[in-house]
Amino acid sequence: MSKLPVFPLEVVVFPGMTVPLHAHEERYKRLVREVLAQEDDPKRFIIVYSDAAPAITDVAPRMARYGTVVHVLSAEENVDGTFDLLVHGQERTRVEVDTVVEVTERGGSSRPLGYAEERPAPLYRGDPNEEAIAAWDALDTFRTYAGTRFDGEAGEEIDKHVPDDPFYQASFVCANILVPTAAKQTLLEAESLRERFDLARGMMLERMQRRGRAKRGRA
Secondary structure, three states: OOEEEEEEEOOOOOOOOEEEEEEOOHHHHHHHHHHHOOOOOOOEEEEEEEOOOOOOOOOOOOEEEEEEEEEEEEEEEOOOOOEEEEEEEEEEEEOOEEEEEEEEOOOOOEEEEEEEEOEEOOOEOOOHHHHHHHHHHHHHHHHHHHHHHOOOOHHHHHHHHOOOOHHHHHHHHHHHOOOOHHHHHHHHOOOEHHHHHHHHHHHHHHHHHHHHHHHHHHO
C-alpha cells in the first residue's frame, strides 16, 4: 500500500469526475509540491469529504470514512505561490489518517496535513442484468428530475454526456443531483453499484415529490 496525502474538502468526488482545485493554504501548497515530486506517474492524492464547520467549536473537522484517490491531470503554480489543479477521480478508498504533520501558515499558526495508507474499497458488482436495470431506472428518473431543475433540453444533454459504463453512469448521476453534500457522501459509501443507483433514484424521487407538493401548496 502507498501512503498518500489527504486533501479534505466540503465536496464529494466520485470516480470519473474531473474537478478543479485551488490550493492556497501552506499545508495544501506543501501537499501539491509533494505530490508533484512523486517518482511515479500519475501523481496521486486522496480527496475526502470533511465538514469545515463542526457543530462544536474547538473540535477538529471530522473526515468521512471513505474518500477518492485522484490523479493530477494538470498543475500550475501562480505568481503568489498558490496552485491551480485539475484532478480526476479514480477509485474509492477507505480513509484512516495515521500520520499528521503540522505545517506553519502565514501569521505563525500551524495547520495539520494528514496522510493515509491507500486502502482500495471497490463497490461490490452484482448481476450485470440487475445493474443494467437499476442504471436504466436511475437514468430515466434523472432525465425527469433534470427537466424540473435545469433549463434547456436536459434529456438531450444527458444523453450526450452520460458514460457507457454503468459504474461511471452512477458517478454521473450522483455528481449532478442537487442534494446536500452529506447525502452525496452516503452515495459514495454505498456498498454496491446497485445500491448506489437505488439510493440516488430515491433521493431524486423524494425531491420531485417535495417540489410537487410545494407547487400545489402555492396554487
